[in-house]
Amino acid sequence: MAAVADRRSVFDIEDFLAQEQAKDLLRFTTAGSVDDGKSTLIGRLLYDSQSIYEDQLTAVTKATVNRSAGPIDFSLLTDGLRAEREQGITIDVAYRYFATARRKFIIADTPGHEQYTRNMATGASTADLAVILIDARNGVLPQSRRHAYITSLLGIPNFVIAVNKMDAVGYDESVFRAIETEFRGFLTQLIAQQTAPYMYFLPMSALEGDNVVRPSRNMSWFAGPSLLEFLETVPVHHRARSTAFRFPVQRVIRPNQDFRGYAGQVVSGAIRPGDSVLALPSGRRSHVKSIETFDGPLEEAVAPMSVTLTLEDELDISRGDMLASAQKTPEVARQFDASVVWLNEQPLDLSRRYLVKHTAQTIPAEVKAVRHRVNIKTLQHEPADQLEMNAIGVLRIETSRPIYFDPYQQNRATGSLILIDPETNATVGAGMILAPVILERDRLRAAALDLKHERVTPVERIVRYRHGGETVSLGDRKSVAWLVERRLFDRGCSVAVVERPSAETLAALEHAGVLVLLVSDKAPDWSLPADDAEAAIFVVSTLEKTEILLRKESLTGGEGI
């Protein structure tokens, strides 16, 4: 009897988990002015998706402060802190969680009050999508423009512009269309074409529930999906716009003499054992030997997985260094321009030194100049020599040693930084790197390195020579080396026989894209036939097989080198 009852109640956990496993994650942020109804909207999303626990609901219904009439004040569900409850405004970023059958969601609920721009930037920094609320009664306010500006500055790829409180304007389509036209015009002007987000305009009433979870009966003139339907189906971009492999090293894992691994997160792109990587700042190259995890080695790691990489060669790599695609290298510079949101009550002071935290390193830095400040009301650029709290401007920053980065709009992980005041330890600025400024002395210093746009790039070299900078050890077989050199030279390769070079020379040659035939006491990479001519033919064919020498057809088509 009991067995029968049990079977009926068995919950198919494997089915359920498989369905759950398939769910991805959308992080979104909300921006709106005070009284745009943001807390009410989030409260309703949580309530209608049944993400509010009953005891929490009970606690809210009996809460001592009650700001609005009506049965449930949804905003009380999200305004967490006592200070806020007393003031009746949300004063800090709060994170909320809910899930539907299709997707998991993390909401960064950011306050709309004038002085809290920094919170909006905080919420936007990790978001894949922004919901910008506009009060239908007020139309497009300067604050709405500011919210759109900040969210676009932080590189969010999807915007939902929700025109809220449609109930208060009699669900009038013309009100919605007028706001849409005005705001779309503004956004198009604001955002450069190549980084333009996807925009979805939506008429809504959070209070009445129109177009929040279910389509509105009051606005039959609008055929688009409700907010929740849109959130459930919009494609998520977890990966950076750039697909180039980037791996900031967080920590060297060295449990014993036999293991040396580099722990970090793949912040963009993918990596497989055998892939060639460039170590920065040393500029040394190596190949990935293995991808180690607690659950065993992997065949591939993709962004944003946290893994540990081992390399074929013993390189001097420590925390703060970066492993990057040897083909698509990042920018390297000590001076760069960055858009910065100032977060601290103490304004930017050009005479003070700051610390820059960028990927896994913290470096002393100076702000050389304020290139301009953005007038937050008009969004016009204006001259300035400081930034005050909540101001946004473009700063020229110089770090005490070079950093390796990509422009923020291409890669949020390697293009972002925070500024720290070393005296107070406060986080005072949030920066989005625009472009490097190449200093003459760095240009000279970098002569041996292959990292600047205007210089010959590794890709160009590979296309011409059909190989990258590599070293092939031939042991002490010098006569074999000469034979191989001749064959490769005739094929147009950049090849050189080098005897017992210093590490620096070898590195410089590899950076310059040379295929080095190394003659030294080191063992040959492959066991070679005794006859010199046979050995030379064997070496060339092995170079082809291992794709150190690329075939012509593998160089054409697609971006993939």
Add this chain to the structure above:
Amino acid sequence: MSQLGHLRLLEAESIHILREVASEFQRPVMLYSIGKDSSVLLRLAQKAFHPAPIPFPLLHIDTTYKFREMIEFRDQYTAEIGAKLIVYTNREAIDDGATPFRLGTQRCCGLLKTKALLDGLRQGGFDAAIGGARRDEEKSRAKERIFSFRDDKGQWDPKNQRPELWNLFNSRVHSGESLRVFPLSNWTEMDVWQYIHAEKIPIVPLYFAKEREMLARGDSLIPVEQPFIPMLPGEKPLMVRCRMRSLGCSPCTGAIRSDADTLPKIIEELVSFRRSERENRVIDHDQEGSMEIKKREGYF
């Protein structure tokens, strides 16, 4: 390239956070409460530093009123995985006879948890304490940073938190100040259970339903492990099939009636049973916003 599921995304984020803490602080420590969240945290720490051992010790603040099964599990499991465990108790308060019935839950927690925690951290000279708190647990936690600053008295100022952007964490503190770090900030209760199931992570048997000795008062089930639980006239403990949804001190942790004796059944229960897990902890309901008050004072 396959799209990663949400558990893998959360895992990657948490491992990143753990590696940052271990690398940026002189003396980090992981607070280990023996509960399910701690079990997940511990597994993530193993993953973050594999094949090296976990590079920081675990600190358990033992009120001496934890369930026996918790202590057994703690000692056996931490030994099994080779983690270094430190146990700290406010001995003075225990010797003075501190119990929730004599002092009230607020003062008892204040002495045996908050004070013990601050003293334990000070004694160890720890500059960062890693905890398993999640933002979905309680409203005031929803606003807490992942790297959460504490002044030299171990207190939290909700109005003066450091902005936290991207995954760039500011770990700088002056001497005496410290940070609490919450790698599970973005996990929900459902995520935790699913991860425990997917990863086969061992947890304390109290989470699974079985017959246990309880005082049944209205809807509440009160465990009778400690000798000082006051009984009503004529009241007798009953054997009730039940389990714990969250683990704390036995006098203050209510059980729920349940048949869920496997992980799938617990997850099924969670799907159908929409009540937040802290409801059965008496302490959070003392006063509206009571978690926030405790947190300001230094409670985890």
